[in-house]
Structures are given as C-alpha cells and as structure tokens.
Amino acid sequence: MVKTIKGSGKRKEAIAKATISKGTGKVKINNQLLDNFGNEIAVMKIKEPIILANNPKDIDIKVRVSGGGWSAQADAVRLAIARCLVDSNKNLKKTFLEYDRNLLVADTRWKETCKPNDSKARAKRQKSYR
Numbered sequence: 206m207v208k209t210i211k212g213s214g215k216r217k218e219a220i221a222k223a224t225i226s227k228g229t230g231k232v233k234i235n236n237q238l239l240d241n242f243g244n245e246i247a248v249m250k251i252k253e254p255i256i257l258a259n260n261p262k263d264i265d266i267k268v269r270v271s272g273g274g275w276s277a278q279a280d281a282v283r284l285a286i287a288r289c290l291v292d293s294n295k296n297l298k299k300t301f302l303e304y305d306r307n308l309l310v311a312d313t314r315w316k317e318t319c320k321p322n323d324s325k326a327r328a329k330r331q332k333s334y335r
Contacts, residue, residue: 212285212289214285214287220272222269223268225290233267255286258294
C-alpha cells in the first residue's frame, strides 16, 4: 500500500474522517494515541476492525472526529477505520460483514424530534376537565 486512503463514518451527531497511510502502526484520534482516547469501552470498540485486520503494522491511521457523545464517536470512528481498511484490502469485506454488519454499514437511527407545543418527542399535553 503506497497511497493514502480516506474514509468517513457517521453515527447520530458524530462524524469521523479517517486517513490510512504508510507508517509504523500508530492509531491517532484527534492527535491522541488510541489508548488515551475516551474510556475503555470506546477503545475496545474502535480496536475491533484493527484486530480483525490482523493488526497491520505497516500503516498509520489518523482520525478526526467531532460531535455527539463518546459512544456515538466510537461507533463513527470504528466505521471510518473499517471502511478505509476495506478500501486498502478487499478481502477484509467478507470478514467484517460476517463479524458485525455495522462495521461497514452505518446505523441510521436518529433521535426523534420534539413535536410542537410538547416538551418531549412523545409526551402529550395533560388534559384537565375542571
């Protein structure tokens, strides 16, 4: 692999843009090493596509992520990294789809919007007879 490959992922309000280039196996998210990013669950979630690709030591992965909470950011980063890895090696696509379809296909669920004159998405005005 000689060229750089770019990919993106979205989850709720979080948007991640990943770049894979030739390197020494470093994974950086928002200029932080992966192990220093977020909490332990988020780090394990993000490592899944890298582990399934047999920990490639000849590439560097850089990701910029913004918006959303820590879980949505972790899912967006995971999706972006997996898409980049598949672009660099087409054989990984079958492996990723068998393991978890959400590695390559975005989860399009969204927060339901609030309705007019109501406080919440499904709450109704209280009815009073007197």
